[in-house]
Amino acid sequence: MRFFRAAYAVAWKDVLLELRRKETFTAMFFFSLLVLLMFNFTLSLDRTQVLSLAPGLLWLAITFTGVLGLGKGFLAERENECMDGLILSPVPRGAIFLGKLAGNFLFIFAVEAVTLPLFVVLFNLDVWGRIGLLLFVVILGTAGLSLLGTLLSAMTVQVRAREVMFPLLILPLVIPVLIGAVQATAGVMRGDGWAEYAHWIRLLVAFDVVFSVASFWGFSFLLED
Amino acid sequence: MFLFKLPTWQRIMGWGTVVLLPTGLFLALTAPPDAFQGPAARIMYVHVPSAWTAMFAGVVLFFNSVMYLWRRHKSWDTAAHATAGIGAVFTVLALLGGSIWGKPIWGVWWTWDARLTATAVLLMIYVGYLMLRAFLDDPEKEARFAAVVAIVGMIDVPIIHFSVKWWRTLHQAPSVMKPDVPSMPFEMLFPLLVMTVAFTVFFHYLLFLRMQLLQKEKLIEAQRQAVLREVQL
Numbered sequence: 001m002r003f004f005r006a007a008y009a010v011a012w013k014d015v016l017l018e019l020r021r022k023e024t025f026t027a028m029f030f031f032s033l034l035v036l037l038m039f040n041f042t043l044s045l046d047r048t049q050v051l052s053l054a055p056g057l058l059w060l061a062i063t064f065t066g067v068l069g070l071g072k073g074f075l076a077e078r079e080n081e082c083m084d085g086l087i088l089s090p091v092p093r094g095a096i097f098l099g100k101l102a103g104n105f106l107f108i109f110a111v112e113a114v115t116l117p118l119f120v121v122l123f124n125l126d127v128w129g130r131i132g133l134l135l136f137v138v139i140l141g142t143a144g145l146s147l148l149g150t151l152l153s154a155m156t157v158q159v160r161a162r163e164v165m166f167p168l169l170i171l172p173l174v175i176p177v178l179i180g181a182v183q184a185t186a187g188v189m190r191g192d193g194w195a196e197y198a199h200w201i202r203l204l205v206a207f208d209v210v211f212s213v214a215s216f217w218g219f220s221f222l223l224e225d
Numbered sequence: 226m227f228l229f230k231l232p233t234w235q236r237i238m239g240w241g242t243v244v245l246l247p248t249g250l251f252l253a254l255t256a257p258p259d260a261f262q263g264p265a266a267r268i269m270y271v272h273v274p275s276a277w278t279a280m281f282a283g284v285v286l287f288f289n290s291v292m293y294l295w296r297r298h299k300s301w302d303t304a305a306h307a308t309a310g311i312g313a314v315f316t317v318l319a320l321l322g323g324s325i326w327g328k329p330i331w332g333v334w335w336t337w338d339a340r341l342t343a344t345a346v347l348l349m350i351y352v353g354y355l356m357l358r359a360f361l362d363d364p365e366k367e368a369r370f371a372a373v374v375a376i377v378g379m380i381d382v383p384i385i386h387f388s389v390k391w392w393r394t395l396h397q398a399p400s401v402m403k404p405d406v407p408s409m410p411f412e413m414l415f416p417l418l419v420m421t422v423a424f425t426v427f428f429h430y431l432l433f434l435r436m437q438l439l440q441k442e443k444l445i446e447a448q449r450q451a452v453l454r455e456v457q458l
Contacts, residue, residue, distance in 0.1 A: 151377065155370050160360045168356060169374060172349040173381050176388040183392060203388055214380055218373040221294060 003098075006091035010099025015106065017076060024069050024107055032065040032115045036122060050123050055185035058119055059178055062138070063145065063171075065115070066108050070149030071166040073104055074157040083158075087223045097150065097219040105146040112138055125189060133188045140204040141181030144211060148173050151215040154222045180204040231433050238430035245423035252416035259413075265329045270416055272322035274424035275315050276344065281425065282312030283347060285432075286354075287379040290372035300436075302368035303443075305375060306358065307435035311428060313351035320344060339390035346385050350378035364443065 018024055039057050043049075077083045086096060116138065120127055127134055152169050156162040180203040187197030229237075249270070259266030289305035292298075323341065324334045335341065354374050361367035409417070 148377075151373075155357075155373065158361075158366070159357065159370075160362075165353075165357055165360055168349075169353045172346045172353065172385075173378065175346060176381070176384045179388045179392050199391070203391070207384060210380065210384070211377075214377055218377055221369055221373050224369065 003092060003095045006089075006095035007098035007102065010086075010096055011102040011106070014076075014100070014103030018103075018107065024072060025110060028065050028069045028107065028111045029114060031068050032061050032111055033118070035061045035064055036115070036119060040122070045123075047124075050125070051189065052186075054119075054123050054125055055182045055189060057123075058116075058185060059141065059182050061115065061119070062108075062112060062141070063174065063178065065111060066142070066145045066149060067167050067170060069107055069111070070104055070146065070153050070170070071156070071163065073100060073150055073153035078157050083223075093220040093223055094216050096223070097154075097216055100154070101146055101150045101215075104150050105142060108142050108146060109139070112142065127189055130188050130191065134185065137181060137184045137188060137201070137204070140184075140201065140208060141177055143208050144177035144181075144204065145174055147208065147211045147215045148177075151218055151222075154219060176207050177204065180207065231437050235430060235433035235437065238426050238433060241426040242423065242430050245419065245426055249416060249420035249423045252419055256413050256416045257410070262330055265326055268322055268326040270420050272319060272326055273417060274421045275322055276319035277421055278424045278428045279312055279316040279319050279344065279347065282308050282315060282428065283379050283382060286312060286375050290375040290379075293368060293372045294376075299368070302372070303436050303439050304432070305368075305372065307432050307439055309351050309354050309375070311431045311435060313348060313355065315424075315428070316344060316348040316351060320348065337389075337393070339386055339393055342389045343382060343386035347382055350374075350382065354378065 036057075039061075043053070043057075045053060074083070077086055089096075116134070119125075148170055152173075153166060156166040156169065159165050180200045184197045184200040184204065187200065253267060253270035256267075256270075258264060286305055286308045289301050289308060293301035293305060320341075323344075327336070328334050354371060357374055358367050358371050361370060
């Protein structure tokens with residue numbers, strides 16, 4: 001119980017900070033809009049192409065936006081010299097990780113909640129009837145992205161050239177999430193039966209489970225001094 | 226940790242390479258030619274051992290990183306650092322050899338097949354690992370962070386391999402990739418085995434050489450810091 005209260009406190013601190021400053025959300029939201037605009041200018045898509053490319057474009061937008069936001073995961077602590085406070089606080093490392101993870105997930109999901117409908121409208125997709133399923137896939141993919149992002153940003157925030165190092169480390173590692181999420185999204189958008197993409201959902205769940213364990217464990221080594 | 230000291234091991238592996246590598250090459254060049262692929266198939270005798278060594282290095286890196294986080298002894302970290310650099314070189318060799326073979330046999334330099342994609346990502350992880358180390362100044366923090374990245378990365382490589390394999394096999398049957406001759410005759414298998422052993426021994430020679438180099442580099446760096454402190458005082 002104490003564990004979850006500590007995690008909640010860490011997450012709430014981030015949410016409150018974000019509610020007052022609105023920096024991360026604004027930056028991520030406009031960045032995701034810009035990515036959608038860039039797709040429109042660089043790829044001139046017709047109706048049939050849109051359907052086959054939309055899942056990939058959606059996940060590229062989510063990944064780039066997520067990487068932009070996640071890289072700043074521990075920046076507030078760093079800039080205000082609060083890393084030591086966080087490390088010295090008498091709570092398990094796992095609780096700090098869970099709190100930061102929850103905060104990161106919420107920020108990305110908040111952006112997605114606005115960008116996803118815009119994406120569907122801008123690319124004329126007919127998925128309103130299956131929006132619940134689509135959200136489920138988006139949540140699973142975002143969880144994988146946030147897990148790796150929280151672990152790696154705790155590391156890169158303490159490194160020189162973190163703007164370079166964070167994408168370099170996270171992008172190769174999220175490939176399985178991208179493959180699973182894109183294929184499942186494509187299945188949902190085409191209106192396939194559940195059985196036809198259930199294995200991609202399973203891949204996403206398996207990745208989330210494996211990396212929950214690996215990230216919790218790895219994180220305990222990152223805040224030692 | 227070792228029965229002998231590093232330089233002794235390095236010499237043993239060095240002489241092993243000098244004997245095994247030419248023997249393997251001789252056997253590979255005198256082995257019967259492949260009935261379908263002609264002389265191009267001989268690239269296999271270098272390509273397969275380099276790919277094997279690249280993956281073997283990944284396992285060694287994983288093991289060394291786990292041992293470092295568990296025991297916190299500097300030599301495990303030095304071994305991990307040395308392994309990553311050599312692993313990256315063998316990964317590049319495997320990718321290059323595969324491409325040179327792929328052009329005449331498949332008709333393309335590159336295809337997004339599971340094994341190729343996973344190998345390319347393996348290279349990215351080695352490079353990311355080495356870059357992260359280069360950007361960290363505190364040696365203890367460098368060792369700790371690098372170990373976490375190595376472990377997470379090496380857990381991810383098989384997942385990447387299987388997810389790409391799954392994705393490709395479900396969506397398009399391999400069209401450029403003909404399945405290889407399923408079972409290899411002994412005259413071809415034997416040179417391949419000798420070459421694989423030779424590459425593994427060569428990997429260890431490089432590993433022990435590089436570990437000594439890294440130890441000396443770290444010693445020099447520590448002394449430089451000590452001198453700098455003295456000058457400041």
